[in-house]
Amino acid sequence: MAELRLTNVGKRFGAIQAVDSLHLDIPSGEFFVLLGPSGAGKTTTLRLVAGLEQPDAGNVYIGGREVTAHAPALRDVAFVFQQYSLYPHLSVFDNLAFPLRSPLRPTPEREVRRKVEEVAHMLRIHDKLKNPATKLSGGQMQRVAIGRALVRSPSIYLMDEPLSSLDAKLRNDLRLELKRIQQDLGATMLYVTHDQIEAMTMATRIGVLDAGVLVQVGTPQQIYEDPRSSHVAARLGSPRINLFPRALVPGVAGPQQAVTVGVRAEHLRIHRDASNTAHRDARVKRIERLSDQHLVHVGLDDSDQELIVSAPGGDSFAPDDAVRVELMRPLWFDAEGQRIAA
Numbered sequence: 251m252a253e254l255r256l257t258n259v260g261k262r263f264g265a266i267q268a269v270d271s272l273h274l275d276i277p278s279g280e281f282f283v284l285l286g287p288s289g290a291g292k293t294t295t296l297r298l299v300a301g302l303e304q305p306d307a308g309n310v311y312i313g314g315r316e317v318t319a320h321a322p323a324l325r326d327v328a329f330v331f332q333q334y335s336l337y338p339h340l341s342v343f344d345n346l347a348f349p350l351r352s353p354l355r356p357t358p359e360r361e362v363r364r365k366v367e368e369v370a371h372m373l374r375i376h377d378k379l380k381n382p383a384t385k386l387s388g389g390q391m392q393r394v395a396i397g398r399a400l401v402r403s404p405s406i407y408l409m410d411e412p413l414s415s416l417d418a419k420l421r422n423d424l425r426l427e428l429k430r431i432q433q434d435l436g437a438t439m440l441y442v443t444h445d446q447i448e449a450m451t452m453a454t455r456i457g458v459l460d461a462g463v464l465v466q467v468g469t470p471q472q473i474y475e476d477p478r479s480s481h482v483a484a485r486l487g488s489p490r491i492n493l494f495p496r497a498l499v500p501g502v503a504g505p506q507q508a509v510t511v512g513v514r515a516e517h518l519r520i521h522r523d524a525s526n527t528a529h530r531d532a533r534v535k536r537i538e539r540l541s542d543q544h545l546v547h548v549g550l551d552d553s554d555q556e557l558i559v560s561a562p563g564g565d566s567f568a569p570d571d572a573v574r575v576e577l578m579r580p581l582w583f584d585a586e587g588q589r590i591a592a
């Protein structure tokens with residue numbers, strides 16, 4: 251396994267700066283998740299690391315060696331794409347064995363069998379080894395695609411939304427399995443997703459990309475609790491953070507330049523009494539009963555603004571109740587959406 255370093259990497263497609271002055275240092279054995287909306291430059295970053303794209307500027311280093319001009323086959327990376335791309339005429343066994351039989355990496359056939367069986371067990375497809383690759387469910391095919399990367403011991407695994415085509419149950423299962431396998435192998439992983447649950451549960455660190463720019467890097471907890479901008483704050487958390495004009499809560503103390511306030515659902519409290527002037531008048535609109543929490547949607551009086559409050563005792567409220575909302579840990583943002591210290 252090896253560390254990955256990108257210095258000042260840029261890539262433009264016509265008028266679009268897909269990746270802009272990107273600096274990234276991923277230590278060996280880290281599970282690094284690139285998170286961002288569609289078009290943020292996530293796939294382009296992976297392709298630049300794999301050598302499938304050439305950067306206009308900057309350098310790529312794998313294991314301390316500069317590989318910027320190296321062909322993909324010489325970079326020792328394994329890539330898993332969003333859509334499984336299996337060889338349909340081959341069995342599951344032969345699909346998994348394929349990378350080990352490459353002329354670039356001749357492997358004794360006994361070693362091929364050992365490795366394929368080990369990975370097939372890890373991914374729980376060992377009873378399918380003789381099946382043609384086409385006689386599998388979507389989830390099984392994607393396991394084979396992931397397995398094809400895992401049979402090798404590359405310097406770095408690159409995965410581009412490998413779970414996005416699967417149903418929710420399989421996605422949950424494979425999320426946990428992939429994380430476990432990465433830890434067992436001590437693998438360096440660069441993993442792309444726009445799914446915040448994947449990012450929160452799998453990442454050692456997350457890098458948030460926005461329009462080709464890496465806007466924040468940190469542990470999932472740092473990104474969640476201490477976002478640098480309203481854009482980053484909105485990327486993590488379910489339900490989404492409540493973002494609304496500061497002018498709607500004049501009674502709450504905050505920095506002068508603040509234009510927007512952000513409060514997570516679990517950092518809002520709703521009260522029935524009217525004792526505290528810092529609390530904001532509101533009215534219950536509806537209550538969402540999820541398996542593990544109650545979400546109370548309230549409308550702030552004299553505005554169209556709705557907030558979502560995570561309330562353990564949400565059951566005791568009903569639509570149209572007059573309530574008061576307390577902001578426990580507001581985050582403040584300026585006119586550009588940049589965070590301001592409280």
Ligand SMILES: Nc1ncnc2c1ncn2[C@@H]1O[C@H](COP(=O)(O)OP(=O)(O)OP(=O)(O)O)[C@@H](O)[C@H]1O
Binds near residue numbers: 288289290293294444
């Ligand atoms: N080969 C290409 N030619 C022209 N434009 C491209 C090309 N590849 C990517 N782009 C553009 O570069 C930007 C970044 O694309 P990229 O695929 O890296 O984003 P992404 O974050 O992976 O998005 P998604 O989540 O939708 O896959 C987009 O605006 C995209 O349209």
